Amino acid sequence: MTPTSIKLLLGGILVLLFTTKELLAQTLSVTGEVKTPLTLTASDLHALERTEVTAKDRDGKEHRYAGVALTAILRKAGATLGGELRGENLSKYLIAKAGDGYEVLFSLAEVDAEFSGRTILVADSVDGAPLPQGVGPFRLVIPDEKRPARWIRELKSLEIRFAK
Amino acid sequence: MRYFPLLTALVIFLSSFWITKRELHPYKLEYPTSFGRRFTIPDDNSTTEEGVALGRMLFYEPLLSSTNTVACASCHKQANAFSDDRQLSIGVSGKPTRRNSMSLVNLLWVKNLFWDGRANGLENQAVFPLAHPDEMGQSLEASAKKLAKTRRYPSLFQRVFGISSITGEHITKALAQFERTLISANSPYDRSLKGETTLSAAEQRGRELFMRGPAPERGVRGGNCAHCHGGAKLMQEVFHNNGLDSIAVADRGRQEITSDGLDNGRFRVVTLRNIALTAPYMHDGRFASLEQVLDHYNEHFHFSPNLSHELRISHNEPTGQRLGLTSSEKKDIIAFLRTLTDSTFITNPAFSNPFETKK
Numbered sequence: 297m298t299p300t301s302i303k304l305l306l307g308g309i310l311v312l313l314f315t316t317k318e319l320l321a322q323t324l325s326v327t328g329e330v331k332t333p334l335t336l337t338a339s340d341l342h343a344l345e346r347t348e349v350t351a352k353d354r355d356g357k358e359h360r361y362a363g364v365a366l367t368a369i370l371r372k373a374g375a376t377l378g379g380e381l382r383g384e385n386l387s388k389y390l391i392a393k394a395g396d397g398y399e400v401l402f403s404l405a406e407v408d409a410e411f412s413g414r415t416i417l418v419a420d421s422v423d424g425a426p427l428p429q430g431v432g433p434f435r436l437v438i439p440d441e442k443r444p445a446r447w448i449r450e451l452k453s454l455e456i457r458f459a460k
Numbered sequence: 461m462r463y464f465p466l467l468t469a470l471v472i473f474l475s476s477f478w479i480t481k482r483e484l485h486p487y488k489l490e491y492p493t494s495f496g497r498r499f500t501i502p503d504d505n506s507t508t509e510e511g512v513a514l515g516r517m518l519f520y521e522p523l524l525s526s527t528n529t530v531a532c533a534s535c536h537k538q539a540n541a542f543s544d545d546r547q548l549s550i551g552v553s554g555k556p557t558r559r560n561s562m563s564l565v566n567l568l569w570v571k572n573l574f575w576d577g578r579a580n581g582l583e584n585q586a587v588f589p590l591a592h593p594d595e596m597g598q599s600l601e602a603s604a605k606k607l608a609k610t611r612r613y614p615s616l617f618q619r620v621f622g623i624s625s626i627t628g629e630h631i632t633k634a635l636a637q638f639e640r641t642l643i644s645a646n647s648p649y650d651r652s653l654k655g656e657t658t659l660s661a662a663e664q665r666g667r668e669l670f671m672r673g674p675a676p677e678r679g680v681r682g683g684n685c686a687h688c689h690g691g692a693k694l695m696q697e698v699f700h701n702n703g704l705d706s707i708a709v710a711d712r713g714r715q716e717i718t719s720d721g722l723d724n725g726r727f728r729v730v731t732l733r734n735i736a737l738t739a740p741y742m743h744d745g746r747f748a749s750l751e752q753v754l755d756h757y758n759e760h761f762h763f764s765p766n767l768s769h770e771l772r773i774s775h776n777e778p779t780g781q782r783l784g785l786t787s788s789e790k791k792d793i794i795a796f797l798r799t800l801t802d803s804t805f806i807t808n809p810a811f812s813n814p815f816e817t818k819k
Contacts, residue, residue, distance in 0.1 A: 318721035318766075395722050396768075397577075397698040429722070430769045449769060450722065 319426075322395075322433045324369075324418070328456040329388060331374025338433050341420055344368055349417050351439035353447075361437045363419035366454075367409040375456055377408045387459045392436055395450035402446070404456060414440055418451065484508040484620065489568065491643050492650070494692035499568050505583060505633045507640055511620045513814075515638025518631060520813045523606045524590060526597040527552045532589065532635070533813065535561040538806050541734035542642060547745035552597040558711070560745035563738045565805070566693055566731060568640045575727045575743040576714045577699055582636035583629075590631075600628025607631070644733050644805040652799070659799060666796030669789055674776040683757075683785060683793050684774040688729045694800065695731035699723065700768040703761030704742060711744065722766050734805065736798045750797055754790040758783045 324341070326334040344364045353359055371377055376385040381404065388404040405411045417437040420427060427435055434451040438444075487507040501507060518524065519532045535549035535557075536542040542564035548556035559575050567573070572580055579585040589595040590603065598606075604626045607613040617626045620634065649667075651657045659667060671690065672682030688696060699714045701724065708715070708725030715723040727743045741747040747756065759782055761771060776784040785793070805811070 321721065395720070396700055396726065397572075398696070429765055430767065430772065 319429055319433050322450075322452075324434050324451060325453045326369060326373040326455075327453065328391075329375070329458060330370070330456055332372075334369070334373045336369070338420060341418070341434070344372065347415065347417060349415060349437060349439045351437055354444050359422050360424070361417055361419040361435075362421045362424075363417045363434070363437070365409060366407050366416040366418055366436070369418055369454070370407070370456070375404070377404075378410045381405060381408055381411050384458075388456055389459060391453075391455045391457065392446070392448050392451060393453045393455070394448045395452050398448065400446045400448060414438075484510050487512050487637070487641065489640065489643065491568075492645050492692065495566070495569065495645065496692070500571075501568075501640065502581065502583065505636060507637050508620065510616075511634055511637040512641050514616050514620050515634035515636070516811070517612075517616075517814050518635050519638050520815060521607075523610070524596055524598060524603045524631070525552050526602075530596050532586075532596075535589075535595070536564050538808075538811055538813075539737070541565055541644070541737040541802075541806060542811075543738040545739065547740050549595070551592070551595040553594045555594045557592075557594050559743045560740060562728075562730070563734060564639060564642050565644045565733050566695070567642060569693060569695075569697075571697060576717050577697075577728060578717045582639050583632045586632040586635045586639075587628075600631060603631055604628050642805075642811060644802040646804045647733065647800045647802040649796075649799040650802070660795070662792050662795040663799050664796075665789075666792035666794065667799075669785070669793050670796050673770075674774055674783070676776055676778045676780075681776050681785070681789065682774075683783065683789070684770055685732075685793065687770045687774075688768070689732045693731060694733055696729055698729050699726040700729055701725040701764050701766045702727075702757070703764050703767045703771060704744075704746070704756075706762040706764050708764070713743065724766055725764055726766070732797060733800050734802055736801045737806065750794045751790070754785075754793060758785050758790060 320338065322338070324336045326336070341364050345368055346362060347365045347368075348360060348362045350358055350360050367377060370390075376388065386405055390402045390404055390407055391399055392402065393399040406414070407416050409415055417439075419435045419437045420433055422431075427433055431449045436446065436448045436451055438446055485508060487509050489507060505511075522528050522531045522534075524531065530551050535544040535546075535551070537544065540563070544561035547560060548558070549561045550556060562575065567582060572578070573582065573585040574588070579588060587600065591597070591599055607617075608626050613626060617623055617630055617634075621630045623630060648657055648659070652659050669681065669683045670685045672680060673684040673687060674680060674682040688698065688700060690696070701708075701713075705725060712724055714726040715721065717723075736750065739748060739750070741750070741753050747753050757771070761767070761782065763772070771782075774783055775781070
């Protein structure tokens with residue numbers, strides 16, 4: 297091996313270590329109008345009921361995403377879902393925020409599977425592999441939307457608020 | 461009690477005088493409806509004509525520096541859209557600052573200021589450059605004391621804030637009021653949106669490349685600039701790693717604030733309004749020209765581990781690794797960027813040095 301290729305290899309290993317370490321350290325927080333605020337690690341997510349969906353990403357191809365239904369995470373935090381999603385609780389909304397600061401909004405009703413009949417996934421793997429850096433460790437996947445602009449990469453936090 | 465009516469009249473006269481003295485005029489912030497109202501002005505610092513005028517004076521006031529020679533405006537020059545034409549700025553110590561001075565424009569809509577987003581709100585932001593030993597190098601308390609000794613300022617602070625002695629908090633409040641008025645929305649690009657002018661053929665081609673993401677499989681070419689620098693204000697409040705270094709070591713950017721490794725080398729995505737006036741570019745001012753900036757995004761960026769996803773996936777050639785625009789396409793984009801220069805912003809007398817108005 298030439299010195300240059302050794303340098304490249306070492307550099308590659310360094311970047312890989314950096315990447316793995318940082319991805320493992322990431323958490324997903326659930327805050328706001330919930331009974332129990334949560335800070336979930338990747339292994340916490342693995343301990344919850346797993347769900348899979350198949351959906352088309354921006355590349356136009358079908359992918360198999362695995363993770364936990366957003367509803368299951370919100371229920372664990374004690375958000376007002378299902379039978380409780382009535383009256384003033386219908387004026388609640390969810391802000392999902394990414395690591396870079398990008399944020400998008402959902403009404404609480406549209407993310408509740410029981411209310412809207414749709415499954416939104418907090419994915420941690422795609423086609424059997426963990427989500428890569430820049431995408432993971434967590435990503436929102438919304439299979440029935442035509443544009444993936446709310447498929448937040450590097451999902452960091454979910455906050456439920458009341459519209460005031 | 462002969463004098464009672466007279467005394468009453470006197471009291472009424474004096475109290476009305478006192479009231480008018482404290483009566484402030486709300487400042488009307490004007491901006492296109494497309495900019496939206498996604499901003500918050502602190503309840504205890506509403507924007508008034510009088511507060512803005514005081515803030516403007518303070519912005520140009522060298523007494524706020526330890527040497528009485530440096531004002532905010534020294535490194536945020538109106539001619540450069542309130543940025544510095546130096547790579548790094550020089551303050552009271554003579555030592556260059558760590559980062560390139562940011563353009564002060566449309567800050568009304570920015571929540572977390574600086575290249576790394578460390579300060580929440582303009583009132584808190586102002587504390588940093590005022591006190592930093594390589595910028596203005598003077599504590600707020602010292603500034604307040606200096607201003608208290610002038611003939612000009614005590615009555616102005618009294619008028620705006622109803623306070624008998626100047627405090628550091630009120631200095632930053634007045635500065636923030638002035639900064640909220642620095643709104644730029646009258647570039648040739650803005651006028652073209654209103655149908656008041658037309659862009660040239662090159663500018664129009666550049667606009668399309670700027671706004672569009674590439675899709676070589678469908679024969680669509682684009683620079684995908686608007687993905688991050690888009691929207692009516694040509695900014696989003698996000699922090700990205702744009703591949704300036706393979707791993708950011710000397711300046712870790714947002715990571716220094718959040719301690720999150722994924723934030724390594726992430727910096728604010730700046731607004732591109734007046735971008736032709738704010739050279740040099742990037743947080744360290746490493747690029748002298750827009751040509752160099754375009755070359756970076758098109759040909760040179762590093763594949764850092766947390767490189768912005770959009771840079772990683774935007775290719776004009778099916779087998780390309782980077783953007784792959786042609787040199788004439790890059791020229792067109794630069795032609796478009798020059799249409800974002802708002803000459804009325806940099807010549808607006810309301811933003812100029814108030815101590816030089818009698819020229």
